Amino acid sequence: MRKYFFTPLLLISAILINPKSDFSFELKGKTNLHVENAGLKLPAGFSASALADSVGRARHIVVTKKGALYIKLSKLVNGKGILYAKDTDADGKIDEIKSFGNYIGTGITIKDGYLYASSNDEVFRYALDENEELIKPDAPEKIISGLINGRQHNTKSLVLDDKGNIYVNVGSPSNSCQEIDRGVGSNGKDPCPILDSAGGIWQFSADKLNQSYKDGVRYATGLRNVMGLDWNYQINELFVIQHGRDQLDMFPEHFTAQQNAVIPAEEMFMIKKGVNCGWPYCYFDVQQNKKVLAPEYGGDGKKTTRCEGVEQPVVAFPAHAAPNALLFYTGNMFPGKYKNGAFVAFHGSWNRSPEKQEGFYVAFVPFKGGKPSGPWEIFADGFAGVETVMSPKQAMHRPCGLAQGPDGALYVSDDVKGTIYKIVYKNN
Amino acid sequence: MKKIILFLPVCLVTFTAFDSVTVDKATMERGKRVYTQYCLACHQIDGGGVPGLNPPLEKTPHVLGSKTKLIQIILKGMNTHEEIDGEIYNNTMAPHNHLTDQQIADVLTYIRNSFGNKAVPITPGDVKYVRARTK
Numbered sequence: 001m002r003k004y005f006f007t008p009l010l011l012i013s014a015i016l017i018n019p020k021s022d023f024s025f026e027l028k029g030k031t032n033l034h035v036e037n038a039g040l041k042l043p044a045g046f047s048a049s050a051l052a053d054s055v056g057r058a059r060h061i062v063v064t065k066k067g068a069l070y071i072k073l074s075k076l077v078n079g080k081g082i083l084y085a086k087d088t089d090a091d092g093k094i095d096e097i098k099s100f101g102n103y104i105g106t107g108i109t110i111k112d113g114y115l116y117a118s119s120n121d122e123v124f125r126y127a128l129d130e131n132e133e134l135i136k137p138d139a140p141e142k143i144i145s146g147l148i149n150g151r152q153h154n155t156k157s158l159v160l161d162d163k164g165n166i167y168v169n170v171g172s173p174s175n176s177c178q179e180i181d182r183g184v185g186s187n188g189k190d191p192c193p194i195l196d197s198a199g200g201i202w203q204f205s206a207d208k209l210n211q212s213y214k215d216g217v218r219y220a221t222g223l224r225n226v227m228g229l230d231w232n233y234q235i236n237e238l239f240v241i242q243h244g245r246d247q248l249d250m251f252p253e254h255f256t257a258q259q260n261a262v263i264p265a266e267e268m269f270m271i272k273k274g275v276n277c278g279w280p281y282c283y284f285d286v287q288q289n290k291k292v293l294a295p296e297y298g299g300d301g302k303k304t305t306r307c308e309g310v311e312q313p314v315v316a317f318p319a320h321a322a323p324n325a326l327l328f329y330t331g332n333m334f335p336g337k338y339k340n341g342a343f344v345a346f347h348g349s350w351n352r353s354p355e356k357q358e359g360f361y362v363a364f365v366p367f368k369g370g371k372p373s374g375p376w377e378i379f380a381d382g383f384a385g386v387e388t389v390m391s392p393k394q395a396m397h398r399p400c401g402l403a404q405g406p407d408g409a410l411y412v413s414d415d416v417k418g419t420i421y422k423i424v425y426k427n428n
Numbered sequence: 429m430k431k432i433i434l435f436l437p438v439c440l441v442t443f444t445a446f447d448s449v450t451v452d453k454a455t456m457e458r459g460k461r462v463y464t465q466y467c468l469a470c471h472q473i474d475g476g477g478v479p480g481l482n483p484p485l486e487k488t489p490h491v492l493g494s495k496t497k498l499i500q501i502i503l504k505g506m507n508t509h510e511e512i513d514g515e516i517y518n519n520t521m522a523p524h525n526h527l528t529d530q531q532i533a534d535v536l537t538y539i540r541n542s543f544g545n546k547a548v549p550i551t552p553g554d555v556k557y558v559r560a561r562t563k
Binding site (some may be wrong): 074151152154174180181182183184186247249257260350351353390391392393394416 | 466469477481524
C-alpha cells in the first residue's frame with residue numbers, strides 16, 4: 001500500500017525537478033535497454049539498441065533532421081497523444097520528452113516544413129522551424145476531417161508526394177463487407193456500399209484547410225485496410241501494404257481453420273491512380289499464387305470470377321502477419337543491397353490458430369528500379385521475446401512504426417511496451 | 429428425512445458462497461469443442477484475447493458476472509466497444525444464436541471454469557430462459 005501511496009509523489013517531484021519535460025517518463029531499462037542488440041536478431045554487421053522502453057503505445061514514428069523523434073500514440077499519456085523525444089546528451093538514450101496533441105491515432109510524418117499527424121478521423125499539420133521543432137504545438141491546422149472511423153481498421157496512415165498531395169488510408173469498418181460482420185456463413189453485401197467512403201486511399205491537398213471527402217479523390221479502392229504506405233521517390237509512385245482478410249473458415253464448407261491460417265496473403269501493391277485492389281470480392285491465395293473469389297461472394301477457394309483485371313500484388317507476404325508500416329530505405333548507412341528497398345514492420349498475427357502466430361518482425365524486400373528484385377527476408381526478429389507465439393498476448397514487443405534517421409539508421413517502434421529501437425550498421 | 433431436506437439447501441448455499449465450483453468433465457469437454465470451433469480464433473487458446481481487438485476472457489466481469497448478460501453476448505454478439513479493465517477492443521463479435529441451448533451452456537460453463545476462472549455453471553435451462561426473452 002505504501003508503495004502506491006508514494007508513486008504520485010515521485011512523479012510530481014520528477015516533473016518539478018525536470019523543467020525541460022512536460023511530463024516525466026521513467027526510462028526503466030528493465031526489459032531491453034541493456035540486453036545485447038536490445039534483444040533483436042539482425043544480419044551480420046548490424047546492431048540495435050533501445051533508446052527508450054516505456055513511452056506508451058508507440059505507433060508510427062518520424063525522425064527529424066536533427067535526430068529527434070515524433071511518436072504518435074494510440075492511447076493518451078497524461079492527456080496527450082504525440083511525443084517529441086530527444087537524446088540531448090547523445091548517450092543513446094532518450095532523456096527529454098515533450099508531449100502535445102490531445103488525440104489518439106497512428107499516422108505521423110514530416111514533409112517540407114510541416115509535421116502531419118492523424119487522429120482516427122482527422123488530419124492535422126503543425127508548422128516546424130529550421131530544426132524541425134514545433135512552432136505552435138497547441139495550434140495545429142486541421143486539414144482533413146470527417147473520415148470514417150468504424151473502430152475496426154480506423155487508423156489513418158499518411159504519406160505525401162512531392163507535388164503537395166497527401167495520401168490517407170481509410171480502412172473498411174469490417175472484415176469482408178458481410179451482411180453480419182464476422183458472422184458464420186453471412187454473405188457479402190453486393191455491391192459493397194462502404195467503398196464510396198472507405199476501403200481505399202484518398203488523396204487530398206496538403207496545404208488546404210478543412211477538407212472533407214468532397215475535396216478529396218478516391219485514389220485507390222478495394223483495399224481492406226492499409227497501415228503501411230510510403231512514397232517511392234525512385235519512380236514517383238505510391239506503395240501500400242494491405243492487411244488481408246481474416247476468417248475464411250466462417251465458410252466451413254470450403255475452408256478449414258488451418259487453411260484460413262495460411263492462405264489469404266498480406267499484399268504489397270504499387271498504386272497508380274484509380275486502381276482497384278479487389279477487396280471485398282477477391283483475396284490473394286498464397287498457395288495458388290493468384291486472386292480468387294471470396295466465399296462471401298460465392299467463392300469456393302478456386303473460382304476466380306470478378307477477379308480478372310483486379311490489381312495484382314508486387315509481393316505476397318504470409319497470411320495475417322499484419323504489416324503495420326512500410327519504409328523505402330534511401331539512406332547511406334546500410335550496405336548497397338538495402339538502398340531503395342522496402343522495410344516492412346509486421347505487428348504479428350492473431351488469426352492463425354491452430355498454427356503458431358506469424359510476424360513480430362521487420363522484413364526487407366530488395367528493389368531495383370521500383371520493382372522487387374528478389375525474395376523478401378526477415379531483417380530484424382526477436383521482438384516477441386519468445387520463440388513461439390501462440391496467443392498474441394505472449395509477445396513482449398510488437399513492431400509497429402518505422403523511420404529513417406538523418407544518419408541512415410532505422411528506427412522501429414513497439415506499441416506493447418513502448419520501446420523505441422535504433423538499428424545501425426557498422427562497417428568493420 | 430426432514431433434517432436432510434433442510435440440510436441440502438444450506439449445503440448448496442455454502443457451496444456457492446465458497447466458490448468451490450466443480451463442473452463435470454463431460455460438460456467441460458463439450459464446452460471446449462464449441463470453444464475451439466467458434467471462439468478460439470478470436471479469444472485465443474489461452475483466453476487472453478488480442479490487445480486492442482478481441483477482449484480477454486480471463487477474470488473479466490463479463491465472464492464471471494451476470495449469467496443473463498453473458499448469455500446475451502452469445503445470442504446478440506457484441507459491438508459496444510466498452511472499456512474492459514482500461515482497454516478498448518475494436519473488433520465486432522457476430523451473434524452466435526445459431527448455437528443450441530446445450531452448446532451455449534457448455535461453452536459458457538467452459539469459459540467460466542477455464543483460464544483461471546471459477547464460476548457456477550450455466551445450464552441449458554438458463555439459456556432457454558434468456559433466449560425466450562431476448563430479441
